[in-house]
Amino acid sequence: MTESPPKPYAQVAVNVPLRRLFDYRIPETHAPRVRVGVRVRVPFGRRTLTGYVVGLADETRVPEHQIREIISVRDKEPLLDDSMLALTRWIAEYYHCGWGEVLDAALPAGVRRKRTKKREVWFVALELPPEEARAHQDEIEKRSPAQARVVRTLLELGGQAWLADLKRQAKISFPSVRSLADKGVVALEKRTVDTADPLDIGPVEKITPPTLTPEQRRAFNLITARSDQGRFGVVLLHGVTSSGKTEVYLQAIARLVRGGRQAIVLVPEISLTPQTVRHFKSRFERLAVLHSRLTDAERKEQWHRIRAGEVDVVIGARSAVFAPVPELGMIVVDEEHENSFKQDATPRYNARDVAVVRARRAGALVVLGSATPALESHYNAIVGKYERVELKGRIGGWPLPPVEVVDMTHERPSGRRLSYISERLRAAMAVSLARDEQVILFINRRGFAPHVSCRRCGFVLRCDRCDVSVNYHRRYRKCICHQCGREFNPPQTCPECANPKLFFGGVGTERVEDDVRAFFPDKTCVRMDSDSMKARNALEEVLSAFRRHEIDILVGTQMIAKGLDFPRVTTVGVVWADTQLYIPDFRSRERTFQLVAQVAGRTGRGERGGVVIVQTSVPDDPAIRCAARHDYDSFARAELEERRRHGFPPFSRACRIVCHGRDEERVENQIEAIADVVSTTVEKLGEGTQIHGPAPAPLARVKLDYRFHLLITTPSPQSLRTILRAADSLLSRARGVVSTVDVDPMSML
DNA sequence: AGCACGCCGACT
């Protein structure tokens, strides 16, 4: 090998929202260590940043007087190899963000950090009694809202918490906690974490893989046939709930591992439960579980183990798609339709789609599993881009439960009080409970009531900073804006007409819990939503209590809709199926279908059978009708036809641009300027690109910011790229307006 | 995104 002369310039990607690289001169002293894939300290404007060397060059277009020198080199060996650089570059390009932003998202913080602390973690405890703490919270509310949030969150968590949890839940950083500690409001100490981690389950007994059913074997055969070829491919595993998809993954991965390659398993964050971990632990010795509770140090350790080839299987949420396995053979994306694979901050990548791109480059196989595949994936299977295999039967041969649709427009209030539990649902619950079986009620909204209004003058109480109707939470006796989190006491009388009787309309988890208690006073009912499950491990504890049948009825939000498997549950109710249906979003019908189908999967898994009651005001809506018949194909056919007619995905690529800022007029002008540039570019392209909007965003005002948006649908990613490049200069922050670009958006809110 | 420069309102 001949030694090539050292290159004088390095191309560096830094974590700023700029879609360009910066060239630096390499000082001779550092020349040997500056290689592609290492991180360097560089002067950037008036500050010093860490950036990634992504290229070396003999020349630069930057004038001599502008170029600056690399200060130091942070790594002995490159952190990123060519394939990871290529992948992150593609992501930056596709999702229209900075390469450095993607690189920082792809490497865990612990790996980027200089030194990481061991298992010592900050522990925070309230020093004041609750009443005094509450008084202090009110006192500092104005002056230091961050500190007030710390106190409030601590109160909610029972007076103590790990700093990491506090940071996440109160959205604060260390300084606010320290100043509270200085004032003696909280005590701050370092503690060694013992077994507080719910996913840190001990050794698990290894089990012999069960024999696959004929259907599972067919799926297994297809996957392993493709996997054995060692070429890129995507298999869509469409299996009804409880059809044993996981067993297929486990056995296919086991075979892959025996061949010396590694697998990544992506699951939605909420599915990363002890149950899931136990499953994988019972089969794989060399397993890495990447979950949100890991400390930076632990993450770093896992990352290095993975890169050294000491791990066969990596299981984790979204960002695990970047796990540096040396011989990638397979990426499984379980529940591939889930929204949580899409990051809702920059870089706005979808891990499912990144998995496909990574696998294509690595010659690996992707397995997408779902009971309700995203229409994009389903369509890719129809047109032959993916191979599809179905699991139609459930394990044990039990049928899918019958689903009854209750028309709530015909439902009369029972007794004097208006109830959101229909006669039919109540009767079904009574039957189950009388047999000593369990019930799950699903309601997509927390709190007591989603509207506070006056029935005399029609006044609706709105958040004065967000312009959305506020929710009433009876537990806190407060009105809470679910948009900005602001709380205030409900007014005694109507602010418009002084009517002393305000009306709490609509239904949330608290009200359902109330109704249930009123109907079945001798049964235990627990409510599960983000309000009641704030304390550490509360969720785990309630679920295991439910499993032990110490709870008869579970009332909850999204968090109980997915993945739970309780054989004693024989009635499942969807209290109000319509909530998603009227959101102005081309995916709202698909979401409703998925929701009802997923919730329906929570029962009928044993000889007791089970029934599902879906309450709605639109019983004839195709999304609800098809879900009630467990008829994915009819729904998909009808919905695809709608999407085709309107040119929405999967028949186009969508991109959403949102502008927000304090000054409504400026925001509107900015989005219109962007729309103008987009439409002139579209005219030049001369193909089937459509611009929807600009219009006020569905949440037109959040935290005093006005929001306008625009949806572009284009026939190809290439034309979208052309459009975004043309509009690039308008998309950076200007005149008090912030613009964001969301390629393949999952939500229009 | 940061960070500083720069130009208009309420205070020691």
Next chain:
DNA sequence: GTCGGCGTGCTC
């Protein structure tokens, strides 16, 4: 007269 608000421009 200054301290400080956030609009604007720039980062190899």
